[in-house]
Structures are given as structure tokens and as C-alpha cells.
Amino acid sequence: xxPKKPIIALDFSNQEDLFHFLDQFEGQQLNVKVGMELFxxxxxxxxxxxxxxxxxxxxxxxxxxxxxxxxxxxxxxxxTGVAMVNVHAAGGKEMMAAALRGLEAGSNGKRPLLISVTxxxxxxxxxxxxxxxxxxxxLDSVLRYAELxxxxxxxxxxxxxxxxxxxKAACGPDFxxxxxxxxxxxxxxxxxxxxxxxxxxxxxxxxxxVVGRPITQADDAVATYQQIVSxxxxxx
Ligand SMILES: O=C(O)c1cc(=O)[nH]c(=O)n1[C@@H]1O[C@H](COP(=O)(O)O)[C@@H](O)[C@H]1O
Numbered sequence: 001x002x003p004k005k006p007i008i009a010l011d012f013s014n015q016e017d018l019f020h021f022l023d024q025f026e027g028q029q030l031n032v033k034v035g036m037e038l039f040x041x042x043x044x045x046x047x048x049x050x051x052x053x054x055x056x057x058x059x060x061x062x063x064x065x066x067x068x069x070x071x072x073x074x075x076x077x078x079x080t081g082v083a084m085v086n087v088h089a090a091g092g093k094e095m096m097a098a099a100l101r102g103l104e105a106g107s108n109g110k111r112p113l114l115i116s117v118t119x120x121x122x123x124x125x126x127x128x129x130x131x132x133x134x135x136x137x138x139l140d141s142v143l144r145y146a147e148l149x150x151x152x153x154x155x156x157x158x159x160x161x162x163x164x165x166x167x168k169a170a171c172g173p174d175f176x177x178x179x180x181x182x183x184x185x186x187x188x189x190x191x192x193x194x195x196x197x198x199x200x201x202x203x204x205x206x207x208x209x210v211v212g213r214p215i216t217q218a219d220d221a222v223a224t225y226q227q228i229v230s231x232x233x234x235x236x
Contacts (some may be wrong), residue, residue, distance in 0.1 A: 071099065215228065
């Protein structure tokens with residue numbers, strides 16, 4: 001998965017809208033993120049259709065279950081040939097290590113990158129304190145989860161770009177930071193709470209950015225995508 005290109009979050013409610021969207025990018029190889037909604041509806045044949053168009057897939061299913069179940073599920077996901085998959089760090093070190101074993105066992109050749117979700121970028125400090133019962137700042141919890149993820153042997157974490165620099169300082173430069181919560185100056189925040197522009201995210205240590213609605217809901221998706229690519233890769 002080429003880090004110079006943003007990962008487009010394909011959050012569409014049906015395959016027809018999705019392929020209509022992708023048609024606009026004919027001839028370009030994209031990094032795309034497929035989430036639960038479309039994967040549960042379309043399964044492996046749906047992934048193959050996207051891969052046949054030359055795109056690299058981040059399969060965002062955020063697994064979180066007992067270690068044995070996650071290990072077996074990951075072995076199956078590895079066989080789809082996707083480039084990146086994820087788990088919730090809240091599942092713990094043993095679960096994350098099992099996920100990695102499953103991926104290694106199931107891949108023929110290159111194993112997909114495995115990252116964990118720390119605190120979602122839609123989570124505020126108040127929600128984390130009051131609803132999850134975790135005290136302190138979001139950053140403290142994110143760093144704790146990032147260190148646990150590294151100890152389990154994973155490749156990196158999903159986090160807000162606001163946290164990327166601190167994660168690099170704690171876990172080292174090779175530990176990947178994949179950052180949603182990206183908005184151009186002109187975009188609306190939607191439900192994201194911890195956001196940054198592509199250029200600032202790049203300077204802050206993000207390795208990959210994930211961008212959904214600013215592209216998928218733009219009047220001119222291709223032009224907006226190009227604007228985000230140049231803002232992002234201009235800093236690299
Ligand atoms: O795992 C993710 O991809 C993810 C983690 C997170 O903390 N925050 C977050 O927004 N995401 C995903 O990133 C995408 C962001 O989409 P937009 O807010 O539309 O740019 C969505 O598909 C989310 O599911």
C-alpha cells in the first residue's frame with residue numbers, strides 16, 4: 001500500500017454507489033478502505049472486484065473477540081490478499097498476538113499489515129472518562145494502547161493525527177500511524193472530534209491518512225482527491 005496516496009474510506013451503503021464512485025477514477029490505482037457494511041453485504045467476491053480494478057484494500061473490520069476466534073478469523077482474512085487489516089487494542093495483548101499469528105498462517109506470500117485501533121477519533125475526553133471509565137486525557141490512553149500494540153508485535157495503530165508525534169516518540173519511527181480525522185481547511189468536521197489537515201498530519205508523523213466524506217461527498221470527488229494528494233504528498 002503506497003503511503004504517498006491517501007486511503008479513501010469507501011463508506012457507501014450499497015455496491016452500486018461505490019462502483020459508480022470508483023468509475024470516476026478509472027486508470028488510477030487507489031488505496032481504499034472497505035468497512036463492515038460493504039464487506040458483510042458483498043464478502044470476498046466484492047473485494048476481488050475492487051482488487052481487479054488495481055486498488056489496494058485496507059479491510060477495516062476492527063476485530064475484538066477472544067484470542068482463538070480472532071486468530072482463526074485473521075487466517076481467513078489473510079487469504080483475501082488485502083493489504084491491511086485491524087483489531088481493537090482494547091482486546092488486549094494476547095488477542096493482538098493471536099491476530100498476528102492467524103495472519104501469518106493464512107497469507108500466501110506477503111502478510112497484510114496489522115494495526116490496532118486505540119481510541120476512536122470520534123471519542124472526546126469526556127466520553128472516555130465518563131462512558132469508558134478511563135481517567136486522564138485521551139492521549140494517555142492512546143499511548144498505553146500503542147505501547148501494548150507494539151509489545152504484541154503489530155505494525156502500528158490507527159490514531160488521530162494529533163497523537164501521531166507522541167506515538168512515534170514512544171514506539172519508534174518504524175511503528176506505523178494510520179490517521180483518520182483528516183479535513184481540508186474548507187471541509188466540515190462531521191462527527192470527528194480530533195482532526196487535522198493532510199499537510200499538518202504529514203508534518204506530525206502520520207504514515208497513512210484515511211479520508212472519507214471530504215472525498216466521497218464532494219461535488220467533484222476527483223478534484224478533491226487530487227487536492228488532498230498534493231497537500232499530503234507535498235510534505236513528504
Ligand atoms: O479504523 C478506522 O478506520 C477509523 C478509526 C477511527 O478512530 N476513526 C475513524 O474515523 N476511522 C474510520 O475512518 C473513516 C473516516 O471517514 P471520514 O470522517 O468520512 O473522513 C471512517 O471510515 C471511519 O470508520
